[in-house]
Amino acid sequence: DIQMTQSPSSLSASAGDRVTITCRASETIGNFLNWYQQKPGKAPKLLIYGASSLQSGVPSRFSGSGSGTDFTLTISSLRPEDFATYYCQQCYSTPLTFGGGTKVEIK
C-alpha cells in the first residue's frame, strides 16, 4: 500500500499569511495526487486534482505542485474561511490512501 505522509499535522496562522502544506508518498505516484478541504461537521471538498489542477469554483489563492513523491498545497493569502483540515490523497493505485490531515488553525 502507498503511504501518504502530510506535514505539519497542524499549524497556526493569521489571515493574510502564506501557508504551505506538504505531502509525501511512500513510492512514486506521478501526478496522481488530490487535495481536499474539510470543515468541522462537513464533507470533504475537492480543491486540487492531478497535483496542480484547480477544481472549478475554488479560489485562485489555492495552488498545488509537485510530482513523483513530493507534493505541496499552498494558500497564498489565508482567509478566515480557509481555517479547516486539509487532506492529500493518492489515486495512483488501490487501496486509495489519504494523508493524515493538516489542521490549519487561527493564530
Add this chain to the structure above:
Amino acid sequence: EAQLVESGGGLVQPGGSLRLSCLASGFRFSNYWMTWVRQAPGKGLEWVGNIKEDGSQTRYVDSLKGRFTISRDNAKNSLYLQMNSLGPDDTAVYYCATVREFHSGSVNWFDPWGQGTLVTVSS
C-alpha cells in the same frame, strides 16, 4: 447540480449488520464509478472501496474485504454499502462520492461528496 444523499446510518450492536444507501441526482449516475469513504470520530479519511459504472467490478481496502459489500442499482440512481459483522472500530461517518476522471486509467478524484451518515456500533 450533482448531489448525493446518504441514508441508513444509526446505532447497531456489535456483530450486527447495516445497509447504507446513497441516492444520486443531477448527473448521469450510470456513467461513473462510485466510492465509499469513512471517517472515525476525530480521525482522518479512510477509503472503503469503489464500484464500476455497471457494477461489474468492485475494489475494497483489504481490511474490510469479506465484511463490506458495495453494490448499485443504476435504475434507481442508488449506491449501497452492506456492512456485516460490525465492531466498534467501524463507528464512523460514511460518505459516498462520485469518482471523476479524465479517461479510464488517468488521474481520478472524488467530487461531489454526500453529507455523510453516522454509523455507531455499540451495545
